[in-house]
Amino acid sequence: RPELEIRHLLKQYDNADKPVLNDISFSVPKGKVFVVLGPSGSGKSTLLRTIAGLEPIQGGEIVLGDEVIGQGDPASGKSRRAGAAGVAGQSRSSELRTRVGMVFQSYDLFPNKTVLGNVMMAPTLVQKRNKEEVKREAIELLERVGLADRQDAWPHELSGGQRQRVAICRALILHPQIMLFDEVTAALDPEMVREVLDVIVELADQGLTMMIVTHEMAFARAIADHILLLDGGKIVEESDDAEAFFEH
Numbered sequence: 001r002p003e004l005e006i007r008h009l010l011k012q013y014d015n016a017d018k019p020v021l022n023d024i025s026f027s028v029p030k031g032k033v034f035v036v037l038g039p040s041g042s043g044k045s046t047l048l049r050t051i052a053g054l055e056p057i058q059g060g061e062i063v064l065g066d067e068v069i070g071q072g073d074p075a076s077g078k079s080r081r082a083g084a085a086g087v088a089g090q091s092r093s094s095e096l097r098t099r100v101g102m103v104f105q106s107y108d109l110f111p112n113k114t115v116l117g118n119v120m121m122a123p124t125l126v127q128k129r130n131k132e133e134v135k136r137e138a139i140e141l142l143e144r145v146g147l148a149d150r151q152d153a154w155p156h157e158l159s160g161g162q163r164q165r166v167a168i169c170r171a172l173i174l175h176p177q178i179m180l181f182d183e184v185t186a187a188l189d190p191e192m193v194r195e196v197l198d199v200i201v202e203l204a205d206q207g208l209t210m211m212i213v214t215h216e217m218a219f220a221r222a223i224a225d226h227i228l229l230l231d232g233g234k235i236v237e238e239s240d241d242a243e244a245f246f247e248h
C-alpha cells in the first residue's frame with residue numbers, strides 16, 4: 001500500500017473563481033521520491049501545504065499510511081479557521097501534524113533558541129518525549145547534516161544553508177512518515193544550494209518518502225523516482241522515467 005494517497009483532491013481559495021487544484025489523484029509508494037514541477041502559480045506549493053495540513057481542502061481525501069488525515073469539506077473555504085485542514089474539517093491534531101514533515105523556502109527558526117533548542121522543541125513540547133533522549137537524537141541529526149559544531153549557535157549566526165539544514169533536522173526529529181520540501185534552496189546563495197541538496201539526496205538514499213518542489217532541474221532529474229507536472233489545476237504529465245522526462 002502507498003505511504004501517501006491523494007484522492008480527487010479539490011482546493012479552491014476563498015476569493016478565487018476556480019479551483020487551484022482540481023480533482024488531483026496520485027499515490028506515493030513508501031521510500032519513493034516524488035518531484036512536483038509546473039509553472040509559477042500552478043499550485044505546487046498549495047499541494048504540499050494541503051498535505052501538511054496547513055490548508056483546508058474542499059473535496060477529496062488525503063490518506064497517510066492507513067489513516068485518512070484530510071478530508072474535503074465544501075464549506076471549509078468560507079470561514080477560515082486556523083488549521084481547519086483535518087478530517088471532516090476538524091483541526092488536525094498535533095500528533096497527526098508531526099507525521100508530515102515540511103521544510104519551506106524561508107526557514108522559520110525560533111530566533112531566541114539555539115540550534116539545539118530549535119531541534120529539541122517540538123519533540124519535547126508536542127510529543128512529550130524524554131529530554132535526554134531527544135537531545136541525543138538532535139545531536140546525532142545535527143552531525144548527520146554537518147552541523148555538529150554549531151549546536152550552541154543562534155539562528156542569526158548561521159548562513160542560510162546552515163539554517164535550512166537545521167530546519168530539516170527540526171522536521172526529521174519528529175520521525176515523519178513523509179517529508180515535504182517546498183523550494184528549500186530558492187532563497188539561498190548559489191554556493192549554499194549544494195550543501196542543502198546533498199542532505200536531501202542522503203535522505204533519499206536512506207529510503208525516506210518525500211515530495212519535492214524545486215527549480216534545481218539537475219537535482220530533480222537525479223533524485224526523482226516519479227515526476228508530477230502540474231498546470232491549470234491538473235496533473236498534465238506523470239513520469240517514472242526522469243531521464244526521458246527531461247529529454248523533451
Ligand code: ADP
Binds near residue numbers: 038040042
Ligand atoms: P506555485 O507553488 O506552483 O507557484 P501556488 O500554490 O503558490 O503555486 O499558487 C497557486 C495559485 O493560488 C496562484 O494563483 C496563487 O496566486 C494562488 N494562491 C496561493 N496562495 C493563496 C492564498 N493564500 N490565498 C489566495 N490565493 C492563493
Ligand code: ADP
Binds near residue numbers: 101122126170171174
Ligand atoms: P501546537 O499544537 O502547540 O500549536 P504544533 O503542532 O504547531 O504545536 O508544533 C509546534 C512546533 O513544532 C511548530 O511551531 C513547528 O515548528 C514544529 N512542527 C510541528 N509539526 C511540524 C511538522 N510537521 N514539520 C515540521 N515542524 C513541525
